[in-house]
Amino acid sequence: MYEREIKITSKYGLHARPAASFVERAGKYDSEIEIVHDGEPANGKSIISLLALAAGKGDRIIIRAEGKDETDAVNDLVDFLKEAE
Secondary structure (H helix, E strand, O other): OEEEEEEOOOOOOHHHHHHHHHHHHOOOOOOOOEEOOOEEEEEEOHHHHHHHOOOOOOEEEEEEEEEOHHHHHHHHHHHHHHHHH
């Protein structure tokens, strides 16, 4: 398992548009992907799960993955969120 913590910097948080793009990007990886916000886990490949987290600007989340491409998946998704608006 590989994981990294990131602070949400988008002024809208992890709202519908970036969440949909995140799920699409996460779906390209074979690894299981999980997002943790305030101790609550969510399936990183499910938009409903991500939106239910209600992660806002300034919140810290953990992106973790387990599988053969776990490192690439986590690093790519962290980079994506750093660039998201």
